[in-house]
Amino acid sequence: MSTPSKPIVVETTGTGTHQVSVAAQGPTFYVDEPVELGGLASGPTPYELLGAALGACTAMTMQMYARRKGLPLDRVQVAVSHSRDARTGRDRFDRSIYIEGALDEAQTARLMEIADRCPVHKTMSAGADITSRQVDGPSHEGNVLPRDSSHALAMAAACDRFDLTG
Template identity: 55%
Template structure:
């Protein structure tokens, strides 16, 4: 039986996505007080007013990788000056396996062993592990009054910290 996150963790870390009523696909995303738009490109019937869902998934991988490397280097007191991650997504068909290509650039007076170790740590970032493992998605319909806003629990930060402690 797969390990699951408690309903409390899911509710506290929930991201709210609602249609804006503008265009066919535009949605507003609210995540811990930040608000931004997602949309489909104009060529696919959207307005191009924000990243598409796969852009957001690739961004999650890049952000998590960057943050995890920064946290690890800081804990080790390594001279990491800057981390930059470029992620692209591809899939040949709806039933084909997805591929995320991640290019990591680090600057600083790091030796080769440190760079190799950072590559290993990149594969331990929580979003990378989620994508590599796959995930269970539980869907249920709820009454409109049950939808709400909240502040989050820092679940990602806890998982990222655990990834760094394993090394």
């Protein structure tokens, strides 16, 4: 098992009904719900954050792979939407991936294949174990650097495995 990352600290703000602040690498930001659901719309919703994580990991992994292979990739844009099947309750995240660059069909196909190998896609597809424990006091670890370095290592491993299997 790998070393756990430093925690991302999420705390209620006392403003609005749902607003929380998130202390992660970089600036602290808000997560909230839309006004029509009782929030202040002061930040992304939790499901938007999941979609953003999937989109960011997809674009970053594709970019890393292209750079390693010397592919002429100029830009990747990933649009992610979320829905839930009313009958089964299963969540679905749909990615629309725009790739810009002087790529041939084989290179484009290869980049689309690596998109499905990004670490967040793998985690979301397989699920994850989640544990909870009560503690005696608040965490004072917000914005402590360095943050989670496991993602960059996981992207590199995905690119390496893809070369061996793909």
